[in-house]
Every structure is written in structure tokens, then in C-alpha cells.
Amino acid sequence: MGNMAYDTAGAGPTPAASPWAAVGVSAFEETVYRAILHQPDAGAAGWALLTGASPRRVREACERLLVLGLLQPPDSMGGLRAVDPRVAIRALIRRRETESELIAATAEEMATAYEAGLLREEPSRLVEVASGEGAIAARLEELYARAEHEVCLFDTPPYLAPPAPQVDLQADLLRRGIVSRGVYAATALEDPKVLSRAWRMAELGERARVLPVVPMKLLVVDGCRAMLPLTSSAAGGYCAVVIWHSAVTEALQKLFEMAWQQATPLGRPVEDSELSEGERTLARLLAAGMKDEAVARHLGVSLRTLRRRVSELQERLGAASRFQLGMRAAQRGWV
Incomplete structure (x- = not known):
């Protein structure tokens, strides 16, 4: 025995x-x-x-x-x-797994009630201020680690801290199968490093879009936790605020959704034999909403050469304007 x-x-x-x-x-x-x-x-x-x-x-x-x-x-x-x-044992294991999932779901419901009770008792728990690069990095890591469904972010200058840690966190998030959506300011993508990072994230699976202006930096996790900077310049030091589930986080999620609907998709185009690599790059940069000066710097050409290339591309697509050019390039899957 x-x-x-x-x-x-x-x-x-x-x-x-x-x-x-x-x-x-x-x-x-x-x-x-x-x-x-x-x-x-x-x-x-x-x-x-x-x-x-x-x-x-x-x-x-x-x-x-x-x-x-x-x-x-x-x-x-x-x-x-x-x-x-x-x-018999496999059946028991499956039953226990189902019970564990039900318990986990109950725990989430109870946690929501727990957090709501804490906020009623002490509203100051709603907001947490993180000061310094180390504290902000720790809060970012915690927020990304707790993500279960989706992370939404606004990306816009100025950049108060090196982006590398957040890039690694985003990449890990995408590998875990969490949805990531980002809205980038066109001015941010004028920086070659930021543009390269945005394309890298898009290749990993991030759904990225572009707006001429993004209201602020913002991170919203699962629609119930948010983080945004409190300082607007490096002189003010690194300082951010974390907001827990409340009407504030719901409002920030709605703000993101409004911007998302208005933004233009950003991503690497599918290969198309009708376009050279330079033309595909030009189409991407134009679709990102960049100014001529920034596009010319990226391509390493003069403004005169750039405008000639844009005009040629418009003619090939039968576009009367740069906006129409962007729309038709998107319809063909070039951007």
C-alpha cells in the first residue's frame, strides 16, 4: 500500500x-x-x-x-x-480548474467592491503621486503587469524620461496577447527614434494611429487604471500621477476612444510592386501627418526634391491633394 x-x-x-x-x-x-x-x-x-x-x-x-x-x-x-x-483524475483536475476560474472571477468582483469601499472611506486613495524616474518606472511596471485585456496610450513630446523601459514593457505585453493601442502625435514621429520605435511596436502587434496633436501623455490599463505626468518640463523633475478605478479613469478612457476614432492608422505597408521602397517610406511619412521639413530630413532630400516626389505620387494616384493622397494610399494598403 x-x-x-x-x-x-x-x-x-x-x-x-x-x-x-x-x-x-x-x-x-x-x-x-x-x-x-x-x-x-x-x-x-x-x-x-x-x-x-x-x-x-x-x-x-x-x-x-x-x-x-x-x-x-x-x-x-x-x-x-x-x-x-x-x-477520473483528469476529470477532477478539469473540475478544479473550472472552480478556480469561478473563484478568480468572484475575487475580481470582490476587489471592485473593496476598492470602492476604500475610496468612500478615504477618497485620497484614488490618486497616487510618483516622483522620480525610479518610482515612475516601478508604477509603470506594476500597471503593465496587472493588465489583463487592453492598454491604451497617448504618446506626445516632451519626453521627460528615457523610453526604453516602457518599450520593453509594451513588447512583453504584446507577447502575452494583451491588446495595445497607441495614438501618437505627429510631432513625436518627427523624431527618427520615436518613429522607429512606433514602427517596431506596430510590427509586434500594436495598433497605432496618428493625430496632428495629442492632448497629453496618458496610459490607461483595462479602462480602470491610468497614469499621466504632472510635470511638463524636465526642469520640474520627473513626476506622474496614478489614478485608480473611478469616474476619472472612465472619463480618460472615453477621451482616448474619441481621439482613436479621429486618428489615422500608422503601420508598415504591405509590399506592392508598383512602389519603390523610397515611395513606400514617403507614403508612410505623409500618412503620419508630418510636416514637409520633417519628411525631408527623414529622407535626406531637399524640400524642392520632396515636393516634386509628392507631386509625382499624387499624379500616379490621381489625388488632388496630400490628404486625398494619404486616403488613396491607405486604400491600396500602402500605409
């Missing part, structure tokens, strides 16, 4: 700590089940002898094993039969 320990009350052998407890099977129930597997036809009296317990206690354990699905219901002769352990 394996490694057994006997209790001093004479109730019978008790197995050492067993992983069966994880699926709701007690030590004595496991002992009875093993006895049934060892001698299927012994009946309650025989299994009582094997376990050293009373027939009544064995029958109670059998009733529990029936409920757990480890035994088959009595046959026409009134006998019990064990279910194949490989089948």
Missing part, C-alpha cells in the same frame, strides 16, 4: 501527504480508493479489512468517491467499480 502512517486512535492507515489533496480527495479516501483498485471484488467489508477501518467509515468514503467520480455507480448486483484513474 505504499508509505503508510498509522494514527494512535486505531482508525486505520493514513497515507503521507499526497497530491490527491489538491483535487479534493482526503488521505483516507485515497486509501480506500487504492484498496478498491487492489481488490475490486472485496466489497465494503473486505476493503475495511484492507484499510483497518470500520465498514461504516469505508462506506462513507465510497459515497464521497462516487461524488468525486472515482467510482462507478453500483451495478445490478450492488457492487462498486473503480473508474480508470487516468480518466
Whole structure:
């Protein structure tokens, strides 16, 4: 029967700590089940002898094993039969997984009520101020780690801290299968490093769009937690505010959705034999809403050359304006 320990009350052998407890099977129930597997036809009296317990206690354990699905219901002769352990234990594990998911869902509901109660008792808990690069990085890491469904962000200058840590957090987020949506200010994408980072994120799966102006830097996680800077210049130091689930975070999520609807998609175009690599890059930069000067710097050409190339591209697409050029390029999947 394996490694057994006997209790001093004479109730019978008790197995050492067993992983069966994880699926709701007690030590004595496991002992009875093993006895049934060892001698299927012994009946309650025989299994009582094997376990050293009373027939009544064995029958109670059998009733529990029936409920757990480890035994088959009595046959026409009134006998019990064990279910194949490989089948029965997998079923128990699936049941426990389902129960765990239900408990987790209940925990989220309770946590919402808990946070609401704390806010009513002490409204100052709604807002947390993080000062310094280290504190802000720690809060960012926490927010990204707690994300379960979606992260939304506004990206706009000035940049008060190096973007590298947030890039790594976003990349990890996308690998976890969390949806990431970003709205970039066109002025931000005039910086080659920011543009390269935006394209990298788009390649990893971020859904990115562009607006001429973005109202502020903002991060909203699952529509219920938000972070935004309090300082507008490096001279003011690094300082940000974290806002927990409230009407404020709901309003910030709505602000993001309004901007998202108005923004233009940003992304690498699909390959198209009609366009050279330079023309595809030009189409992307124009669709991002950049000014001519910024586009010329990216391409390393003069303003005169740039405007000539734009005019040629408009002519090829039959576009009367740069706006129409962007629309038609998008329709062809070039941007």
C-alpha cells in the first residue's frame, strides 16, 4: 500500500501527504480508493479489512468517491467499480480548474467592491503621486503587469524620461496577447527614434494611429487604471500621477476612444510592386501627418526634391491633394 502512517486512535492507515489533496480527495479516501483498485471484488467489508477501518467509515468514503467520480455507480448486483484513474483524475483536475476560474472571477468582483469601499472611506486613495524616474518606472511596471485585456496610450513630446523601459514593457505585453493601442502625435514621429520605435511596436502587434496633436501623455490599463505626468518640463523633475478605478479613469478612457476614432492608422505597408521602397517610406511619412521639413530630413532630400516626389505620387494616384493622397494610399494598403 505504499508509505503508510498509522494514527494512535486505531482508525486505520493514513497515507503521507499526497497530491490527491489538491483535487479534493482526503488521505483516507485515497486509501480506500487504492484498496478498491487492489481488490475490486472485496466489497465494503473486505476493503475495511484492507484499510483497518470500520465498514461504516469505508462506506462513507465510497459515497464521497462516487461524488468525486472515482467510482462507478453500483451495478445490478450492488457492487462498486473503480473508474480508470487516468480518466477520473483528469476529470477532477478539469473540475478544479473550472472552480478556480469561478473563484478568480468572484475575487475580481470582490476587489471592485473593496476598492470602492476604500475610496468612500478615504477618497485620497484614488490618486497616487510618483516622483522620480525610479518610482515612475516601478508604477509603470506594476500597471503593465496587472493588465489583463487592453492598454491604451497617448504618446506626445516632451519626453521627460528615457523610453526604453516602457518599450520593453509594451513588447512583453504584446507577447502575452494583451491588446495595445497607441495614438501618437505627429510631432513625436518627427523624431527618427520615436518613429522607429512606433514602427517596431506596430510590427509586434500594436495598433497605432496618428493625430496632428495629442492632448497629453496618458496610459490607461483595462479602462480602470491610468497614469499621466504632472510635470511638463524636465526642469520640474520627473513626476506622474496614478489614478485608480473611478469616474476619472472612465472619463480618460472615453477621451482616448474619441481621439482613436479621429486618428489615422500608422503601420508598415504591405509590399506592392508598383512602389519603390523610397515611395513606400514617403507614403508612410505623409500618412503620419508630418510636416514637409520633417519628411525631408527623414529622407535626406531637399524640400524642392520632396515636393516634386509628392507631386509625382499624387499624379500616379490621381489625388488632388496630400490628404486625398494619404486616403488613396491607405486604400491600396500602402500605409
